[in-house]
Amino acid sequence: MARTTIGDEPRHADYSPCEHAVTPSGQPRDPQSACPGRTTRPVVCNQHGDTTEAHHF
Template identity: 45%
Template structure:
């Protein structure tokens, strides 16, 4: 079975993914990077793609991340002899 990852991905206000280093305030560490700051956080599954709507704060996206990851867990199959 392939390994599935469920990550929280930050996005710029224009909808592009943000890969810049960010200060705790949400502003870019390097002012010359062209980064406009982070606005939304989306849960993205490697098997299913984007999950639900983006969240304004990372902490608000974590429950959706956990719930979706749990939905991929395989239930153990009992073996009878």
């Protein structure tokens, strides 16, 4: 049986993953980057993806 891991993943407003370095407010550290800033950090399961819906483990 595979191990289930749960974590959080930073996302932009369009829900795309954000890998950029940001300030505590969520704005990009590099003002020249194309990063619009982080707006959310959904909980993500390695087997079921986003856990916005109820999952039965």
